[in-house]
Amino acid sequence: MSNDNKIIDQSKTGSVVDWIEYRLPVFSFIKHLCDYRTPINLSFMWNFGILAGIALVVQIVTGLFLAMHYTPHVAHAFDSVEHIMRDVQYGWLLRYTHAVGASFFFIVIFAHIARGLYYGSYKSPREIVWICGVILYVLMMATAFMGYVLPWGQMSFWGATVITNLFSAIPLIGDSIVSLLWGGFSVDNPTLNRFFVLHYLIPFIIAAFAVIHVIALHQFGSTNPTGVEVKNVKKETVPFHPYYTYKDLVYVVIFFLVLFMMIAFLPDYLGHPDNYIEANPMITPSHIVPEWYFLPFYAILRAIPDKLMGVLGMFGAIAVLFVVPWLDRHPTKSGKYRKYFKIAYWIFIFNFLCLMWLGGQEAAEPYLTLSRISLCIYFSYFLVALPLLSKYEPISPDIPESIESSLKSKG
């Protein structure tokens, strides 16, 4: 009965917007996004989520056009990339944007994860937001790894060989997994083909998970620097639009500014020269290094002498992120009000940068010993420091009553 009335109402007003809205509530969805209440006190560290979304769009769009000119065949891949660089209109711009854009995506994601770790963004009730984020990170790494194989340079080929070979360390089924990844008995044309297909596919899965990430986030809203949940919606939050759309815009412009300066003036700065040599299965480069964003995990892999343990260590270093919400059970969310946590956190960040540096060094002393120390610090942050601190760190008396009172005390 009420349905019938609605239909009559629709026909009376006759607006196109109403007509569509009645059948597909797209406008109320946009309205939800615009009205989404966001804490008023977010710092610039809360901009990286949007930037990650934009970096994803940049990668998908440039990647789409690159795929129109790229040939996933061992005999033509390297040539087709050079064809893009030389003969396709603005092909060099597409390719450099895609390559530098990948690095910027990782810079943004590292900052985003570091913010989450510091401000306890993973804590209840946002565990699923965090888990979705870690899944996104894993998918991103897989995509980046396969993307690096596509130009079919020396580092592409040998990087692919080293990393896919790791799976052979798995007992019993390891060798079968490797054959499955390769599509044969070495990294060859079937490998390149399937990596191309997956490299094209996974970004859309990433996009889907990003939507889930945001839906889960909107359930309880963003955290904020105080770590205190919103109590007075009217005074402590603002609608996302126009407040955060305009604020994000400022940082989006800075992001593109730095990105384009890199593309224009230092496009090959983050790449490896060996990847301008066509892949040659008969010649091994003197030193195989992954892209910079894999270096911390590469350092962990090499620090452990046993192959299987090394592989477990490397994957464990990422997997441990999934359980962070249950390792850190301290009631205080924000690291700002946790004196001892802060110390552990900054040691962890510094150590992560050390691991990254160590990953780029030769697999020799003293780097191996340093990597082992660094690796222990990495895991003890998660497995020792976080659980112990949750138990013994006292709750600070400085934690503000509410976001509003924290703003007042600042003046």
Place this chain on the structure above:
Amino acid sequence: MLIKNIRFFAIILFASLQYLLFIHNAFASDIFKPLHPKKEVAWQFDGVFGKFDRASIRRGYKVYKEVCAACHSLNRIAFRNLTEIGFSTKEAEALAAGYNIIDGPNDIGEMFDRPGALADHFVKPYPNSEAARASNHGALPPDLSLIIKARHDGANYVYSLLTGYKGTEPDSGGLYENPYFITGKLAMTPPLADGIVSYDDKTPQTLSNYAYDVVNFLQWTASPEMEHRKKIGYKVFIVLIVLFIFCVIAKKKVWDDAGK
């Protein structure tokens, strides 16, 4: 507050880039441990405002054509590309016509020779890598199109290598001593010597000038888009700075009444 945040943000981005440079240099120095540090040349193409030195590139082309091309291919360059470095279309056509290109099959199924055209790529000195090895004591002369980008600090590396031979006599293994090469010895005969290529202009015909010019030429073959790329960089910079100022003003205006 916003300005402070932006400063933080910029510092984070900048610091992370600096850190990446640090890492990059660290592993760069590990892979290539030259016995000598490379010679540092002040190249005209270096830096944000660097441009191609077209006169030098054309001389370098001559050096490549008369010396390097005997063994090294330059597969990724077509004769049409020569118009980008100051050759007229007619000159480029004439240069192309000086080569025989194997084409075909024709309608009776046979391959035939024809003079080169603008669309043709540079002609390889050897039909395949086996032939190249057979003529060079087993060593394969690499294609030079990308050589500058395929080595760390490529321009200085190639310049150092070309000017860095110690003597002109090979050792018992047929290798020549050159401290800039990764192993200190390489199969390539010292390719350049004073006066072996005659320049059309008044540039002194010295080994170091030949090396300088050929590196300028190879820098162009490796990244022919460089000038275009930098030009777009200046434009984007100006546009985004202006946009940035507007965004900051707009953001301030929007936030003026926040929470009231």
